[in-house]
Amino acid sequence: MQHPPTARRDPVAREHHGDRFDDPYAWMADRDSDELRELLVAENAHATERTEHLRPLADQVFEEFRSRIEETDLSVPVRHDRWWYYSRTVEGEQYAVEARVLVADHPQRPTLDDGRPPVGEQVLLDQNEEGRDREFFAVGVSEVSPAGDLLAYAVDVVGDERYDVCVRRIEDGVVLDDVVRRTGGSFAWSLDARHFFYTRVDDAWRPHQVWRHELGTPATDDVLVHEETDERFFVGVGTSRDDRLVIIAIGSKTTSEFRLLDADDPLGTPRLVAERRQGVEYDIEPFGDQLLVTHNANRVNFELATAAVTSTSADDWVPLEVTTDDEYVTGAEGFDDFIAVSLRREGGTGVRVVLRDPAAPNGLGEAHDIAVGEPIGTLHVGVNPEASTPTLQVVHESLVTPRTVEDYDVRSRTFTLLKQQHVRGDVDLARYRQRREWATAPDGTRIPISVVHRHDVPADGTAPGLLNAYGAYGISSDPWFSVLRLSLLDRGWVFAIAHVRGGSEMGRSWYDDGKLEAKPNTFTDFVACADHLVATRIVATDRLAAEGGSAGGLLMGAVVNLAPDRFRFVHAQVPFVDALTTVLDPSLPLTVAEWEEWGNPLEDPAAYALMKSYAPYENVRPTRHPSLLVTAGLDDTRVYVTEPAKWVAALRHADLEVDDPAQILFRTEMAAGHGGRSGRYDLWREWAWETAVLIDQTS
Numbered sequence: 001m002q003h004p005p006t007a008r009r010d011p012v013a014r015e016h017h018g019d020r021f022d023d024p025y026a027w028m029a030d031r032d033s034d035e036l037r038e039l040l041v042a043e044n045a046h047a048t049e050r051t052e053h054l055r056p057l058a059d060q061v062f063e064e065f066r067s068r069i070e071e072t073d074l075s076v077p078v079r080h081d082r083w084w085y086y087s088r089t090v091e092g093e094q095y096a097v098e099a100r101v102l103v104a105d106h107p108q109r110p111t112l113d114d115g116r117p118p119v120g121e122q123v124l125l126d127q128n129e130e131g132r133d134r135e136f137f138a139v140g141v142s143e144v145s146p147a148g149d150l151l152a153y154a155v156d157v158v159g160d161e162r163y164d165v166c167v168r169r170i171e172d173g174v175v176l177d178d179v180v181r182r183t184g185g186s187f188a189w190s191l192d193a194r195h196f197f198y199t200r201v202d203d204a205w206r207p208h209q210v211w212r213h214e215l216g217t218p219a220t221d222d223v224l225v226h227e228e229t230d231e232r233f234f235v236g237v238g239t240s241r242d243d244r245l246v247i248i249a250i251g252s253k254t255t256s257e258f259r260l261l262d263a264d265d266p267l268g269t270p271r272l273v274a275e276r277r278q279g280v281e282y283d284i285e286p287f288g289d290q291l292l293v294t295h296n297a298n299r300v301n302f303e304l305a306t307a308a309v310t311s312t313s314a315d316d317w318v319p320l321e322v323t324t325d326d327e328y329v330t331g332a333e334g335f336d337d338f339i340a341v342s343l344r345r346e347g348g349t350g351v352r353v354v355l356r357d358p359a360a361p362n363g364l365g366e367a368h369d370i371a372v373g374e375p376i377g378t379l380h381v382g383v384n385p386e387a388s389t390p391t392l393q394v395v396h397e398s399l400v401t402p403r404t405v406e407d408y409d410v411r412s413r414t415f416t417l418l419k420q421q422h423v424r425g426d427v428d429l430a431r432y433r434q435r436r437e438w439a440t441a442p443d444g445t446r447i448p449i450s451v452v453h454r455h456d457v458p459a460d461g462t463a464p465g466l467l468n469a470y471g472a473y474g475i476s477s478d479p480w481f482s483v484l485r486l487s488l489l490d491r492g493w494v495f496a497i498a499h500v501r502g503g504s505e506m507g508r509s510w511y512d513d514g515k516l517e518a519k520p521n522t523f524t525d526f527v528a529c530a531d532h533l534v535a536t537r538i539v540a541t542d543r544l545a546a547e548g549g550s551a552g553g554l555l556m557g558a559v560v561n562l563a564p565d566r567f568r569f570v571h572a573q574v575p576f577v578d579a580l581t582t583v584l585d586p587s588l589p590l591t592v593a594e595w596e597e598w599g600n601p602l603e604d605p606a607a608y609a610l611m612k613s614y615a616p617y618e619n620v621r622p623t624r625h626p627s628l629l630v631t632a633g634l635d636d637t638r639v640y641v642t643e644p645a646k647w648v649a650a651l652r653h654a655d656l657e658v659d660d661p662a663q664i665l666f667r668t669e670m671a672a673g674h675g676g677r678s679g680r681y682d683l684w685r686e687w688a689w690e691t692a693v694l695i696d697q698t699s
Contacts, residue, residue, distance in 0.1 A: 002049045004664065005042040007649035008035070016584065017605040021618060023581070024653075025646040039645065040634070043666040050665060054692040061487050062688035068483045070422045072115045076393075076405045079103060080385040081148060084110055088117060094679030095127030098142055109418070124151050124170060131157075135671035136635075136678045140185040141165070145193035146243040146263075150176070152187060152196060159635035159673030161185060162205075165198060167215060179219040186236040188246045190266035197225065197237045197246055197266075205589035205637050210237050210248055212266060226250075226259065226270060231592035239263060240286040241333075241387055245309075246270070247284070253473070253596035256281045260309070274314040282314075287334030287387060293317050294329055300508050302329040304341060306362075322354050322367055328507040333381060336388050338410045339364070340381050347436070347448045347505050349379050349478060351394060353410045370408055372396045376434055376450060378478040393418070397481045399434040399452035399495070423483055431455050432489060434479070437496075439525075439532035445513075447525045448505060450479045451538065453494040464698045465494040465539030467530055471502035471522040472551035473597060474511035484687055491695065494539050500525035500555075516599050517606070520614060523558045530566045542568055543698045549573030550639060550674065557616025557647060560625055567626040569697040571690065574632055574674055577616040578643035580608075589637050617643070620650040622657035627697045628664045629690065633672040641668055665693065 012026035028036050051058075071091035077084040083100040090097065101110050101118045110118035124144070131137025140163040141154040151170050154163035163185050167177040184199030184207030195214050199207040210226040213219065225248075228235050232252040239246055246261040248270055255278050259270035273284055273291070281302075282295035286309055293305045297314060305317035320339075323329050328344040341352040350369055357365030370392075372379055377398030382405055384393050391407040402421035409416070423429065437449040457463050466488065470477045477497050485495055499505040502514025502522040514522045530546070533539045546567045548556045553575020560570055576582075584601055586592050599607025612618055628651065632644045648666040655661035669677055669686070677683050 002046055004046055004652055005039055006652070007039055007645075009653070014581070014584075016601065017608050019608070019612065021612075023646075025649050028642045028645050028649075031640060031642055036642070036645065040641065040668045040670070043645075043648070044668060044670075047665040047667045050663065051689070051693060051696075054689070054696055057695065058685075058689045058692040061691045062685055064487045065484055065684045065688060067425050068423050068427060068486060070424060072112070073422075074110075074112045076382075076418045077101075077109045078383045078385060078393075083148065084118075085144075086110070088112070089680075090128075091115075093128045094681055095131055095137065097123060097127065098125040099123045122170065125153055130155065131678070136673075138675075138678045141187040143187055143189060144170070145189050146191050147193060150193050152189070154183060154185065154187060154198075156185075156673075159633055159671065159678070160637045161673060162201070162637075165196075167196070177213075177215050180213050180222070181219070184236075186238060188237045188239045189243070189263070190246070191243060191263040192266075195266040199235055199237055204231070204587060204591065206231065206593065207234050207236060210235055225261075231586070232596060233257075234593065241385060242286075245286050247286070250276070251281070252593060254279050254281065256283070258282070258284050260286070271310075272312050274312070274317075277314075280314075283331060285332055285334055288336075290334070292332045292334045292339065294332055296508070299325055300512075301325060301327060302508065304329055304332055304339075318362070320354075320362060320364060322352065322364065326507070328504060330504075331381075333384065334387075335384070335392075337390060338392070340384075340392050342381055344476070344504065344507060347499065348376070349476075351379055351381055351392075353392065353408075355410065368413065370394060374398050374401060376436055376479055377401060378480060391416070397421075397479075399450060399479045399481065400429060400432045402429070402481045402483075421481065421483075423486075427486060437532060437536070437538070439498075439528040441521065441525050441528045443521070443524075445501070445521075445525070447501075447529055448499040449529050449532065450497040450499065451494060451533075452479075452485075452489065452496075454489050454492070457492055457494060459537055461534070461537035462540050462543075463492055463494050463538070464543035464545070465496060465533055466545045466547060466694065467496050467498055467526070467533065468547050468552075469498040469500050469526050469529075469555055470548060470550075470552040471498075471500040471514055471526070471555055473502075474504040474508070476503045476505045478505070484684075484691070487691060488695075494533070496529070496533060496538075498526050498529035500529070502551075515597055517610060519598065519610070522555055523562055523614060526555060526559055527563045527566060530563075545569040545571070545694055545698050547571040547573065549575070551576050553577060553639070553644075554579055554616060558614045558619075560628070561616060561619040561621065562614075564623050564625050569627045569629070569694060571629045571631070571694065572644070574636055574639045575616070575630065575644050575647070576639050577647040580611045580615040580618060582640075582643065583611065588640075617647050617650060620647070620654050622654045624658055624660075625651060625655065625662050625664075627662045629693050629697075630664070630666045631676075631690070632666075632668045633674060633676065634668055634670045635672065636674045638674045644668075663697070 009024040011022040074088045077086040087096040105120045138156045152167045154165045165180040168175045188197040200209045212223045236249045248259040250257040257276040258273040261270040285292040296302045304320045307316045331342040339354040354367040355365040379396040382393035382395045397403040404420045405418045407416040434452040439447045534541045553572040556572040557577040601608035
């Protein structure tokens, strides 16, 4: 049996606030070094060798995935102007085809005919042709011009989320412009499509500038439209639903600002919507001559207001009393006849429809909530490009209900099914059960857990279980349906999502109670959820696994140190495990912006001490760790591969002092970024292998 790779130890002292840490693997900060590359290759070879016996199981799981997925499929066509727009996939092909057909030729939504594309299809972008000979290929932007004659698309062929823009004429495919490169991934057309706007990144890979490009001219002639010098803030650019406004969004973790530019005056100067105020976040939705403004100036959970589209001050915001203090407002969209308000309450998502009434003082009439008849699940607004629509496209799913897209008639309150994700094979979804459990954290807070399993799984404490969580940046881990998950459920597994603090499942305060000085709540919440699953005999005490990615990978690393005996196996995906080292270095991507999430350990001794108390890398100790699978991407710019590489090396060294150490597998995708491999079949292969490792390690 091959021995695990051994990384060279060469301690480098790091001193802050009177504390010294000797970092034995600081040399790995050089991601371009041959030594690091050789270590990653050796780790990959070790992982392959140690899991060779799992190849039949991984192949079986992969075929299970394929057998249940509609490989040749069509998205829900969406009408915009004269066209139905959609994307489709073809069996055997890695990527999607973006296309459209004329409404005149298809009065009803087009469908596939025995797998064949709709008659009269006009292909906009065949991603398979574009990415055919590339190891990695991802489309970041794909935008048709307002007149419908040009397509701009931006691609990343490395995995570092930096995009090259190409513009071509749809009618004949002629490329008109391809000189704008390494952009930040957001895009906006001018109304006449003579110009487009894009973002550029600084040395820390922060989108900090908006530039204007004139079609057919050299990129060196591009004009800077806006620059953000405060390193906490990122910028993005887009357009309003009616294409008449270019929207520049500027935001940090806690503060936001918007600027608007008339799309028919691309050479003009963007006007301020409302000056930034520290701690005030707002979002805007232009519709007609008004703006819908979602903001937290007066409520922790945000509220909705309206203002004239020409407004330049928050003093102009007029409250719309359509939500309550205990409802977390996450967004709003305005249409000719109604407003759709997205919100959260009692741990779930919702959409409230507010009808417009010109006779009312505030222009609004009756309000009601859309009910889909499923207490546990996720409901959100879908794609609605036409302001004049009498219906609202909504999307809902749950742990047992496949993704379902419907048109909701806002006046009759009736649904028209547009598409439900098809699960092929002999799968009977009625066999699966979902429910909500509640764990109690050490401080007495009740933590929701979403649970799913097959109906015949015994509640006797013998079932294997997988507990998933994220818990950062206010991002909620709402229940989602997964065909891939069925391979576990049909083997008797229980899958659970721990809705720990740091997300926003229970409102904005749920996020605030899991960041900065309250960050340890995220970790103890997760352990409490694990303990609950075991104590209530939902899962076996010796067959419980955990998984989390990115900031959720930090959670995995912290829990491995905090409670190494709770889990049999842990999968840390692109894990942010050397967080303190990263957040101490302002030159690294995202660092300065991260200070509002984790604290500023450079300037604040208390923030430094707190981060050092839980940062996974600094807290590795000789102990019996759970078995670990650590996965990373070589070209990841959000979490450098350096972080998991250092963590794994520290774990391996600590395990030298432990009898019978647990297995640690570390695999890096050498042509991928933060999200893994780009082609769907490649990604399924990756997931199948990871599933096989999970099953093997908890057997």
